[in-house]
Amino acid sequence: MSPRSAARQRILDTADRLFYDEGIRAVGIHRIVEEAGVTRVTLYRHFPSKDDLISTYLENRAQYDRDQVNGLVARHADNPRQALVELATVLTDDDFAAMQRGCPFINSSAEFTGAHVAREHSRTHRAWVTSVLEELLTRIGHPAPRSAAHQLMMVRTGAVVSRALDRNPELSADFLAGWNLIIDGSVSA
Amino acid sequence: MSPRSAARQRILDTADRLFYDEGIRAVGIHRIVEEAGVTRVTLYRHFPSKDDLISTYLENRAQYDRDQVNGLVARHADNPRQALVELATVLTDDDFAAMQRGCPFINSSAEFTGAHVAREHSRTHRAWVTSVLEELLTRIGHPAPRSAAHQLMMVRTGAVVSRALDRNPELSADFLAGWNLIIDGSVSA
DNA sequence: ACGTAGGTATACCGACCGTTCTACCTACCG
DNA sequence: CGGTAGGTAGAACGGTCGGTATACCTACGT
Numbered sequence: 001m002s003p004r005s006a007a008r009q010r011i012l013d014t015a016d017r018l019f020y021d022e023g024i025r026a027v028g029i030h031r032i033v034e035e036a037g038v039t040r041v042t043l044y045r046h047f048p049s050k051d052d053l054i055s056t057y058l059e060n061r062a063q064y065d066r067d068q069v070n071g072l073v074a075r076h077a078d079n080p081r082q083a084l085v086e087l088a089t090v091l092t093d094d095d096f097a098a099m100q101r102g103c104p105f106i107n108s109s110a111e112f113t114g115a116h117v118a119r120e121h122s123r124t125h126r127a128w129v130t131s132v133l134e135e136l137l138t139r140i141g142h143p144a145p146r147s148a149a150h151q152l153m154m155v156r157t158g159a160v161v162s163r164a165l166d167r168n169p170e171l172s173a174d175f176l177a178g179w180n181l182i183i184d185g186s187v188s189a
Numbered sequence: 190m191s192p193r194s195a196a197r198q199r200i201l202d203t204a205d206r207l208f209y210d211e212g213i214r215a216v217g218i219h220r221i222v223e224e225a226g227v228t229r230v231t232l233y234r235h236f237p238s239k240d241d242l243i244s245t246y247l248e249n250r251a252q253y254d255r256d257q258v259n260g261l262v263a264r265h266a267d268n269p270r271q272a273l274v275e276l277a278t279v280l281t282d283d284d285f286a287a288m289q290r291g292c293p294f295i296n297s298s299a300e301f302t303g304a305h306v307a308r309e310h311s312r313t314h315r316a317w318v319t320s321v322l323e324e325l326l327t328r329i330g331h332p333a334p335r336s337a338a339h340q341l342m343m344v345r346t347g348a349v350v351s352r353a354l355d356r357n358p359e360l361s362a363d364f365l366a367g368w369n370l371i372i373d374g375s376v377s378a
Numbered sequence: 379a380c381g382t383a384g385g386t387a388t389a390c391c392g393a394c395c396g397t398t399c400t401a402c403c404t405a406c407c408g
Numbered sequence: 409c410g411g412t413a414g415g416t417a418g419a420a421c422g423g424t425c426g427g428t429a430t431a432c433c434t435a436c437g438t
Contacts, residue, residue, distance in 0.1 A: 005414065023300050025214040029396060039416060040397085046414095050396065102299070109354055110296035111212050122354055130355075151363045153355070158347025165298055165311055166319075166342070174340045177376050178367065186375070187366050194384070217425060228386060229427080239426065 008046045010036045015057050020104050024054055024118070025111050051117055054108070058121040061104050065125065069132055080139040081183070087133070088156075088179040102164030106157065126153065143185055151182045197235045199225045204246050209293050213243055213307070214300050240306055243297070247310040250293050254314065258321055269328040270372070276322070277345075277368040291353030295346065315342065332374055340371045 002008075014036040018027040029050055033040050047053040068090065076083035090096065101107065105122035112118045130149050137145035159175035162168065181187055191197075203225040207216040218239055222229050236242040257279065265272035279285065290296065294311035301307045319338050326334035348364035351357065370376055 002413080007415070022302050023214070025212070025300065026302070028394070030394075039418090041399090041417090042415060044397070106295075106350060106354065107299035110291070110299035111214065113211050113215070126355060147359065147363060150351075150355075150357055150360060151367065154347040154351045154360060154363060155344060155367070156347070157350050157354075158343040158345070161295055161346050161350055162339075162343045165295065165346075166315060166339075168339055170336065171339060171343060174336060174343060174376070178340065178344070181370070181376055187363070187370055191383080196385070218427080219424075228388095230387090230429095231385060233427070234384080237427095 005046075007036075007038050007042050011038055011043055011046060011053075012056065012060065015053055016060065019054070019057050019108075020099075020101060023111060024108055029053075055117045055121065058104065058108060058118060058125075062121060062125045062128075066128070069129065073132065073136070080136045084133070084136050084140065084183050085180070087136075088176055099160075100164065103157070103160045106161060129153065137183070140183075142183070144188065147188075148182050148185070151187060152179065155179055155182065194235075196225075196227050196231050200227055200232055200235060200242070201245065201249065204242055205249065208243070208246050208297075209288075209290060212300060213297055218242075244306045244310065247293065247297060247307060247314075251310060251314045251317075255317065258318065262321065262325070269325045273322070273325050273329065273372050274369065276325075277365055288349075289353065292346070292349045295350060318342065326372070329372075331372070333377065336377075337371050337374070340376060341368060344368055344371065 011032065014032050015027075018032060018035070029040065029043065032053075033043055036043075043053075047056065069087065072086055072090070073080075073083050076086070105118075105125055108118040109122045130153050133152050134145045134149035137148050142148050155175060155178045159171060163171055178187075200221065203221050204216075207221060207224070218229065218232065221242075222232055225232075232242075236245065258276065261275055261279070262269075262272050265275070294307075294314055297307040298311045319342050322341050323334045323338035326337050331337050344364060344367045348360060352360055367376075
């Protein structure tokens with residue numbers, strides 16, 4: 001079963017759009033099949049269950065993030081501070097302009113409990129981002145890289161969610177200010 | 190229809206628990222009825238539709254928050270700075286220890302789109318909290334109270350969500366540090 | 379004594395949920 | 409030529425969804 005068939009890709013694209021825009025539980029298989037122009041049988045051949053589809057949806061989102069972050073870090077291999085600064089500005093980029101509904105991992109975690117694949121993916125992905133931040137902070141000689149990495153995650157999380165809920169455009173500047181303060185080691189407990 | 194009947198209260202308590210712990214879409218009317226020990230007819234007499242029940246659930250949550258905030262502000266009527274500081278520590282209080290699944294408004298917003306009651310409630314409630322913060326900041330002579338109020342909302346949002354997703358106990362201290370920095374006007378764009 | 383408010387029990391509605399079935403088609407490859 | 413991978417079409421499964429209908433009970437206030 002080729003993982004790159006046209007039908008499979010159409011299913012994935014449709015699921016990504018609907019899951020993100022309307023929520024996972026709000027979107028049934030019937031609708032995905034219909035909008036993807038595919039038979040139910042075809043969908044279930046590629047994804048044995050809806051949970052598999054959900055898992056692939058989130059994994060693809062995570063992979064996209066990882067590619068973007070890894071690319072940026074590699075681009076500034078000799079300047080970790082610049083990498084950290086630019087990691088913040090990704091939030092105001094065009095890519096994120098389309099993400100009006102906030103973070104897919106946070107949103108999906110709100111829809112499921114404890115051991116569901118969605119929550120597992122969220123935990124894993126957030127831990128990965130945190131570890132990247134920690135390493136960069138270590139490289140620039142931050143006094144408390146682990147703590148600061150968690151702080152960065154915290155303000156980023158707040159920024160993404162607040163933007164999705166409050167629609168306040170001025171927030172970007174406030175977020176950037178907080179982000180840079182943490183990098184400079186001005187925020188400590 | 191008395192808004193304080195025993196059955197009605199049991200329905201409300203059950204809905205509150207299940208909606209918060211497992212998500213709104215994840216919990217059907219059948220289950221609420223069953224666990225509340227009430228007939229479906231009874232439920233639909235008090236709440237004409239599930240959306241009505243959702244709305245009441247969120248309204249009660251909002252009312253609880255407002256009572257708590259108003260009480261705290263009134264208790265420090267002559268010391269707005271103290272009120273602001275203590276508004277942060279509510280997050281680490283016992284009340285919030287039970288809120289392992291994060292903020293009910295943020296979570297419910299993730300489950301619905303655009304014009305749904307859940308999203309309306311979230312917007313309204315967050316706007317109210319923001320206005321309270323802004324007024325307190327104004328009273329302590331903060332140079333940019335509106336912007337700072339949004340910043341406080343942002344870090345609080347990040348703290349609540351991050352705690353629910355990452356289960357990192359050290360986050361509280363980091364959050365408090367950031368909160369106080371904003372109050373002192375050290376974070377500006 | 380009687381109506382009404384608030385409740386019970388049970389059965390049902392159409393719609394949609396995730397999932398599976400059977401049957402046939404077609405393009406490509408060894 | 410034949411097999412296999414990937415697709416089509418359409419019907420159906422049992423279960424749950426939000427919501428309704430009918431009928432009966434009981435406490436209480438006037």
